[in-house]
Amino acid sequence: MTTVNASALSVIDALTAHVALLDAQGEIVAVNEAWKHFSDANGSRLPGYGIGSNYVGMLQRLADAPVGGACSDGDDRQIAASVAVGISSVLDGRATRFQMEYPCHAPWEKRWFLLTVTRYPPGSHIRVVVSHENITPLKVAEQQARDRGLRMVETFSTMVEAIALAIEKRDPYTAGHQRQVAVLAVEIGRRMDLHDDQLFGLHLGATIHDIGKISIPAEILNRPGKLSTPEYAIIRCHPEVGHEILCGIEFPWPIADMVCQHHERMDGTGYPKGLIGTDICLEARIIAVADVFDAIISHRPYRPGRRMTEALEELRNGRGRIYDADVVDAGLSFFSEVGDDWHRIHRRDADDIHPLLHF
Ligand SMILES: [Fe+2]
Missing domain, CATH: 3.30.450.20 (PAS domain)
Known part of the structure; x- marks a missing residue:
């Protein structure tokens, strides 16, 4: 030997x-x-x-x-x-x-x-x-870090659900609208190849994107007829109010930015800051498209919902100018896939989205 x-x-x-x-x-x-x-x-x-x-x-x-x-x-x-x-x-x-x-x-x-x-x-x-x-101590530490991360995600999710519930108690329309926008935003995000973690954050942000409306008197929010200039100014404050409410929470996703920027427009004509193009975070550009679509087709106390074709026409007209072209394309692709099934997806409860994210 x-x-x-x-x-x-x-x-x-x-x-x-x-x-x-x-x-x-x-x-x-x-x-x-x-x-x-x-x-x-x-x-x-x-x-x-x-x-x-x-x-x-x-x-x-x-x-x-x-x-x-x-x-x-x-x-x-x-x-x-x-x-x-x-x-x-x-x-x-x-x-x-x-x-x-x-x-x-x-x-x-x-x-x-x-x-x-x-x-x-x-x-x-x-x-x-x-x-x-x-390397057992290293693997155990990795597992503990993963467990802590999952618990943190669950905590954030529960926190957002609590905020959404608080909005629902006061304003059922806004709560329902936010849930529908969240479902649609995730469908668009999925077609833009966002990874699961980003989709999860997008879902949370969309679920509370109108949280700032909590500061708007109900009689202004749901009043039929034309709003006065001061009333309209109050409504336009809601993205910044939402940002103020959320900016102190250290989410692992840009939730406060999504909320603050969901009324910004690609050409700078949006509010509150008049941001242009990719200065608007991707999630906010997605929420903007989902928000406009749902707002057009939904019934309000002061007007009936319009047809889906009208909402799609609005997106096509604003593609690349007001709305992000890629986001509009992903949205149009989604609607062409689901066709008449849109109403089934439209009504799907937001809770259904979580298993779909594989998170
Ligand atoms: Fe809004």
Whole structure:
């Protein structure tokens, strides 16, 4: 059997990762102390900690073993097969390095390891170094961070629902309008290839885009007939009032901007700031189109809803000038797909959208 000099052994003995040195045939020529401790602690019955055995051959036998035999399940067999392929690729020179994370759970704890296979310097009978590093604390921390993130998202979602409910208690029309705009905005966003996280934020923002109307007296909000100039000025304040209400909350999405900018127009003719083009955030440009469409087709106490064709005509006329061209195209594509089914989607409760987001 080949031997390894003392200095190489003392280097690998200093490492906490479980390290094995393999020769050109994949035979284990040396292991470090951490490897031995791990083998002892896990009841490994490999004679001599595997020294003198062919490591790649052992992995291949594990990969080929029937489920319930040497390997506990199909996942273990798959891991053994992947590790064997990775080590072989470095052994025969097709790769200089191979890495993979894999679970290796014990009955008493869940564990994860990082496998690293590297080439040994030329001129030695040793060909590769195989290292298994316990990365369980890192994986546990990652999982905890993911759990915290999910809890935070649930909290934001609940907060927005509470705000929407508060609006509904006072002004059922605005609440219903916001829900419909949220559904439509997500359908448009999906056709613009927004990722799930962005769609979720868009849905939240659209659900409360008119929150600022909470400051408008109900008799102005729903009064039939032409509004006076001061009354119209009060209504035009609602995006900024909404922004004031929301800007202190650190959402992971630009919710306050969506609310503040949903009446801005691409050519600068909107309000409150007269922003132009892409100075308006994408979500606000989407909400603007969904908002106009729903406002046109919806019944109000002081006027009946207009036909869907009229709403689509408004979008086509304003495409690229008042409304973002890509957003209008996505909206038109959606309506051409759903056709007469629009009313079914139109009435769908906003809660239905959450599973669709796969979030
Ligand atoms: Fe609005």
